[in-house]
Amino acid sequence: MKKLKAFTLIEILVAMLVGSFVILLATELISYQGKSRSQFDDKQQMLAFEVALKTLRADVKASTKYADGRKNVVLSSDNNSSVTLKLNKPVYSKGLQNLEVVTVLWVFSGNSVMRSINDDLIPLNIKFKPMTHRLEKLQDDVFYLKSQSEDRKFASVIDLR
Amino acid sequence: MAVAFGFPNLGKFMKKNSQEMKGFILMEVLIALTILGITLLLFWQSYNNQIQINAKLMNAYAVDRLEYDVKILKEINKMNELSQNSYGQVTDLIWNDIEFKGTSLGQEFTIKF
16 A cells, blocks of 8 residues: 655644734734834824924024014914914024014914924924814913824913013 | 674664654754744844833823923913813822922822922
8 A cells, every 4th residue: 555645633733823823923914013103103293392492492593583572473263173383583694794674474274384484385284193283372472282193182382572 | 884793784784773763852952943933032022122112202201291281370370270181091099288299100200290
């Protein structure tokens, strides 16, 4: 009788065990990768928002002032969902080799923060997941900018004194 | 040599058998799996590190923002308006007339007024 070539039971069991372990590991890795990716994107967005708030603070700090000492910043809030700030600030112009005053426009809207200088055609535009923005007046020339996404809140004092 | 021991076909059998056994030995498979495992582990760790670096950076920005805001709010006597849950993972906020204390990612920090 010709001997049949085949796997033994032990070999099949071991192969099945290893195979199922590899499939389980791969599934877990893919699922973790997906969660981790969205967590990573979320953190990146929040970090970008923090940088935007810091840049806004620097812009407001450097803005030009009226004769009475108040900062030349025009604030407007629309329907508790978007906030706009327009300010003038001096910057050093390499071309002109002196200081020039530029107009900086900040728009905090539903899913983005935009910063443009002198109405430039391609402004800095950072996309976020949906957020609401509102402006609270704390006292004359001091405001509290409050932004909120579904799971995170931000607040930043805007001092125009 | 095999002929000498009385097995005329042994040499042929061994040659045939060695030709049939094409595959990796256990040691090769184990080494390959170890290398794969280490690579995956390193990749996963670098990914996790990146997330942690982002979280730390974000919190550093949040603490910086909090410091600026708290000083102004204190100046205008509006500390009660402080939105305590709007500064990243900063927790345990307490303050008095002299200083402001909080915890950021498990580390305490103090802001002097």
